[in-house]
Amino acid sequence: METTPSTDEGIIVTSNTTEDNVEKELTSTTLLILVKVMAVLAIFLCVLLNPLMLVTLRRVTSIQPTTKIFMASLTLSDLCNSLCWILPLTELFAGSWLLGDFLCVVYSVTIYLFNGLGIYSLLLLTVDRYIAISRPLRYPSIMTVFRSKTIVFSTWAAVSIICILGLGIHGKKVVSLVSKHNLCLRESYEWRQYLSVTLLVFTILSILIMYAHIAVIARNQARRIAAENQAGNGQGGQRINTRSTTTIIIITGTLIITWIPSVIRLVIDSQNQWEPYDSYLAMMFTNVLLLCNGWLNVMIYYLRNRDLRQAMHALLSDWHRSLQQRFLH
Template structure:
């Protein structure tokens, strides 16, 4: 047996696992906490979304897509990485290494694409508010999400499961990494993230411009209505939902920036990076998967009220 390999059978048989240093314990604790937060907050968010009646059903579909992708990141990315941190190497086998590589890249993309769909949804709701019910129907929303998930998973399986697969490093530390052509991998990942973020930013700037124009028009109509004694003056168009999406986007940008910098730098030169720096960037990246739920809660009164009612109902049944 290879003396460098450590597996769960050996651990169950009582053979000691190499002792973790302070930094590795810190990473393991943060990883475990991240998994708990992702797998606790996001399922609760799905239940609350299902029960909330004040949110449009089409918007719920896009929010659910983002939430499910966050759950999958916790299950199929952070949790397997946690076993790698505890054992100082990949112990789940070569097949799962390749599968996790496909999952991590596809789920990161799905999280970004779901956010892009949410932005487009808010764009249509504000810019084409009168036509929104016909432009974005529940059936169309579900179809768009299904196509997005199918295309992203298919591309990831072909690109990162066949042509750019993850493998177990032959030298210590034996971790699950991209086998070859890292520059191509970096180009694909960074380009997809950059294009999505730029698109979201442009759409939001357009939303703000339209909102300002509508605000000026409504202000002038209100003044005319007041002069004429009309009490039914038009109300200001709310952009709170679009602002919420923008806040989530900025959170994504902050959480993902370190990982992008690491990916690009690693593709240029491994020597200039601190050891295990990628572990921290991955954790910061994964943190975004539970921060989204916190932002939903803080920004949406309907979700807060529904969650409070759900908790009260649970306590009432419990007692």
């Protein structure tokens, strides 16, 4: 290790310190570039795919109306979340928050609001699918259209009120000077951080447990059908359809990849184990992962459903013919 004596007595500057600072700055710059690229790509895909899927969802008649309501809630929350990302996107590319204290608070409320609505809409959709598979005969009486609309409306209202009161009024964000940048950061975390972690962990675990049970039920049903076919024709049973199980694995894997980092980051932030700028970069990275969940939901819930794929293909074909007729005439 090289040491360089300074002009002041008793002070020695080590080259290791300089190297560590350079390495840390290089890592921060690399992470910042990654976040920028991921954010732009995710916003583009969300704004492109989610409106298309909302229109497609209206054209599908084979899906139960109650399920369509929960899917529309999930899609709309993902779309709103991507539109609200215009605010932090300006901060990422400008290097500082330029929009003032009021919009800093607005950003704090909306980012938590629509991320929260996204995970709770996913929970509602999971509960709907769980009831439909575990109680197929009672499902029409348990989950009516009126009841599903009431559940979705109540969820949006409750999450909106909690975010506005807890984050907009009593838990404001402020524009602070951190590492030579004016950044939109939270003043303090206190009990809100622990509450957020608790609710997230409970919600994610509930979704994972229900999907695990759905996978077991689907597997047992497939085996029973295969056994009945074998007993009926005296030949080998049909191959068990593992598509539903594969879809469930994709759903749970995506949920873990996009949401668990946010839980870990919230736990670390609540213990103040990061420097403010490192905490900011970690927050932006985990928020971008949550944003990516918006277009991944479309890929999973829509494009893996044959009826929705056919409806989307028909919709795009109609638009193509309409444009051709308009330009030809």
